[in-house]
Amino acid sequence: MSRFARYLGSKLVAALVSFFITLVIGFVIFNLMPSDPVRTLTRGRPTSEAQLAQIRVQLGLDEPVWMRFLSFVNDTLHFRLGYSWQFQESVSSLVGERLWPTLLLMGTSAVISVALGLWLGVRSGWRHGSLFDRVSSGVSLTLWSVPTFWLGMILLITLSVGVGPIPGLFPAGGMTDPALNATGLEHALDVARHLVLPCLTMVLVVFAQYVTIMRSSIIDELGSPYLLTARAKGLTDAEVRRRHAVPNALLPSVTVIFMHLGTLVTGAITVESVYSWPGLGYLTYEALKIPDLPLLQGTFIIFSASVIVMNLLADIAYRFLDPRVRAQ
Numbered sequence: 001m002s003r004f005a006r007y008l009g010s011k012l013v014a015a016l017v018s019f020f021i022t023l024v025i026g027f028v029i030f031n032l033m034p035s036d037p038v039r040t041l042t043r044g045r046p047t048s049e050a051q052l053a054q055i056r057v058q059l060g061l062d063e064p065v066w067m068r069f070l071s072f073v074n075d076t077l078h079f080r081l082g083y084s085w086q087f088q089e090s091v092s093s094l095v096g097e098r099l100w101p102t103l104l105l106m107g108t109s110a111v112i113s114v115a116l117g118l119w120l121g122v123r124s125g126w127r128h129g130s131l132f133d134r135v136s137s138g139v140s141l142t143l144w145s146v147p148t149f150w151l152g153m154i155l156l157i158t159l160s161v162g163v164g165p166i167p168g169l170f171p172a173g174g175m176t177d178p179a180l181n182a183t184g185l186e187h188a189l190d191v192a193r194h195l196v197l198p199c200l201t202m203v204l205v206v207f208a209q210y211v212t213i214m215r216s217s218i219i220d221e222l223g224s225p226y227l228l229t230a231r232a233k234g235l236t237d238a239e240v241r242r243r244h245a246v247p248n249a250l251l252p253s254v255t256v257i258f259m260h261l262g263t264l265v266t267g268a269i270t271v272e273s274v275y276s277w278p279g280l281g282y283l284t285y286e287a288l289k290i291p292d293l294p295l296l297q298g299t300f301i302i303f304s305a306s307v308i309v310m311n312l313l314a315d316i317a318y319r320f321l322d323p324r325v326r327a328q
Contacts (some may be wrong), residue, residue: 004319008316011312019304022300022304023072024069026300026304027068027297030293030296042055079092081294081298082294082297083294084294085290085292086287086289094283094298095283095299098282098283099279099280101277104191105202105271110261112203113207114210116210117207117209117210118210118253120207120211120214121212121215121217121218124211125216125217125219125222126222126241126245140208141212143204144205148205148271149273151204151205152201152271153274155197155200156197160172170197171194173194173275174275174278175191175194175278176191194277198271198274198275198277202271206260210257214250214253217248218246221248221249222245226244227245251318254318255314258311259310268281269284269285280302280303283299287299
């Protein structure tokens with residue numbers, strides 16, 4: 001068996017173990033919630049205790065916890081995510097409907113964040129101590145420390161509602177304007193206009209960590225002998241940075257990017273809730289109100305799987321990028 005096969009096998013086993021542990025943790029957390037989903041579902045309706053008991057039987061809440069856990073694991077292994085109590089629809093279909101808006105929001109913000117963060121990080125690290133470095137690092141760290149929901153509310157009030165002389169420029173929520181009933185290019189422009197504020201919120205919070213990590217990696221590479229050798233060969237400063245410093249400094253950033261791509265989906269809960277963006281994050285927020293256990297467990301599986309898969313891809317990519325890992 002080759003080294004890569006052994007390496008991949010060990011990572012796959014670790015990923016499967018991690019996924020099983022997350023299933024256990026997720027089931028325990030959601031089933032320990034103190035609220036009564038049956039009473040929440042029947043709120044505002046005259047319901048007798050006998051009817052409440054019947055609903056609990058229909059939802060399977062009368063079964064012992066260990067039986068519900070085994071059913072949960074069995075359904076997960078057979079790719080069945082259950083049936084939503086709140087929407088009276090299969091969780092798989094709900095996830096399928098909400099997946100595209102989340103991928104659009106998270107994909108757009110990820111591309112912009114990575115490009116902007118790496119660009120700023122390279123130039124800040126290469127000229128560390130300069131005015132550009134101090135400004136970009138200070139702004140990045142400030143935005144990184146700001147709570148996502150708070151920043152989203154500020155942008156919503158400022159750029160959607162309008163403050164003083166600043167008019168409301170963008171829609172307050174949703175993905176489209178139902179009154180337009182637009183199609184084709186007009187529909188795409190409407191979606192893009194609704195995308196601006198949630199995407200901007202994600203970018204402002206996320207890009208800062210790429211700046212910080214890339215800056216530190218570039219600074220670590222500055223004193224390396226191979227850069228002195230490259231300069232001695234007559235390469236310009238820009239060529240030394242582009243051909244030698246950046247490729248080596250990218251290794252830590254690649255790992256963070258892959259890991260962050262997995263957590264972006266879970267990070268959408270806050271942003272999508274603030275802007276009522278109809279994605280998986282907002283769906284999870286709606287499920288928490290009852291709580292809708294099958295829907296919460298289904299979205300939790302999707303979120304957990306995305307993180308685990310991205311971590312696995314990061315390990316594989318790192319092996320190809322770093323010769324020291326390949327030698328193991």
